[in-house]
Amino acid sequence: MKITALATVLTLWPFFASADVTISDGWARASILASRPAAAYLTLTSNQSDQLVAITTPIAGNVTIHAVETDNDGISRMVEVDGLDLPSGEPVTLAPGSMHLMLMGLSEKLEEGTDLPLILTFASGARMEISVPVLGPGAMRPQEQQP
Amino acid sequence: MSMEPSETSPKARLLRTILWGTVILVIAGVAISWALDMYLGNGSKTVRYSGEADIRSEFSLTDHTGQEVTQADYTYRWQLVFFGFTNCPDICPTTLAYMASVVDLLGEDADQVAPIFITVDPERDTVPVMAEYVSVFHPSLIGLTGTEAQVAEATRNFRTWYERTEDDSAPDGYFMAHAGHIYLMQPSGEFEAVYQEGGQPPEALAQEIRKKL
Numbered sequence: 001m002k003i004t005a006l007a008t009v010l011t012l013w014p015f016f017a018s019a020d021v022t023i024s025d026g027w028a029r030a031s032i033l034a035s036r037p038a039a040a041y042l043t044l045t046s047n048q049s050d051q052l053v054a055i056t057t058p059i060a061g062n063v064t065i066h067a068v069e070t071d072n073d074g075i076s077r078m079v080e081v082d083g084l085d086l087p088s089g090e091p092v093t094l095a096p097g098s099m100h101l102m103l104m105g106l107s108e109k110l111e112e113g114t115d116l117p118l119i120l121t122f123a124s125g126a127r128m129e130i131s132v133p134v135l136g137p138g139a140m141r142p143q144e145q146q147p
Numbered sequence: 148m149s150m151e152p153s154e155t156s157p158k159a160r161l162l163r164t165i166l167w168g169t170v171i172l173v174i175a176g177v178a179i180s181w182a183l184d185m186y187l188g189n190g191s192k193t194v195r196y197s198g199e200a201d202i203r204s205e206f207s208l209t210d211h212t213g214q215e216v217t218q219a220d221y222t223y224r225w226q227l228v229f230f231g232f233t234n235c236p237d238i239c240p241t242t243l244a245y246m247a248s249v250v251d252l253l254g255e256d257a258d259q260v261a262p263i264f265i266t267v268d269p270e271r272d273t274v275p276v277m278a279e280y281v282s283v284f285h286p287s288l289i290g291l292t293g294t295e296a297q298v299a300e301a302t303r304n305f306r307t308w309y310e311r312t313e314d315d316s317a318p319d320g321y322f323m324a325h326a327g328h329i330y331l332m333q334p335s336g337e338f339e340a341v342y343q344e345g346g347q348p349p350e351a352l353a354q355e356i357r358k359k360l
Contacts, residue, residue, distance in 0.1 A: 037317075039237045073326065078236075078237070080314075080316060096241040097237065097238060100236065102236045102237070103236075137240060137284070140244055140248075
């Protein structure tokens, strides 16, 4: 089942009142141990050139955007992305094995079947509150959500 | 007349010696390499063979139930081996979930394949941590840990690589950079093939493994 969360855009700056970001296919993977970092994924489409600059959640101390760089020898390194560029009208996808939101310092384990609240802040000043479903620890894609 | 040869002759002779020497060396070199090639068979094949033979399943580690194990404990099965660490938020859960799907897709043939996860972060990934971690992915997934030296030796034998990366944003201040390969090893412990999650859907890998069994 495809999850589409079209959240309310709270524009902080009246100049960018037209800023509109659509979030789709958002989900998080249940964390295995409370002390282990968890990952969340989503697809963002902005109707104007923008940048995702910060993500917070009440249940994690710290959320960072990570890209995974794999070199020719197959060595994977995580690289922190300071601001995620959102070209106008182009969907940007965070998915397993590539970009992800890393949630650290979880106050509780991410339990399958619950929802994870996320607050996204954009360079345009837009702020968005969304909530994504927590899928099983073995989930690979949003479609794997159990009804 | 007598001056000319005595002046140029030593120079010319030296030059001639060097030139002929070079020609002879080149001919000898070509002949030797040709002879070796004929004797050993196709050159590129020989190189490839030794490269593959270098990767071998050889380790002395502790499994997630606390048992000390070596590769000999899995010799009756093919091994699907992945190196990672439990503080890894994305690649490791993704790859282990992928390996679990492959094992499920093998169905009745699954008992001929041992899925093995070896940590490159033994400092944090102790036996109880590994036990809780692997059980989440698949009941047959085997988690292996050990001392720093034992893990280093295992990675050397698999010709894989890992490195501690200091990062303030990471839990405990560090990540482990590591290769994302999944090794398919023969029951004898010899190298068969290497894959990566994302390289093919789990159905394709399961089918490929089934053909080899």
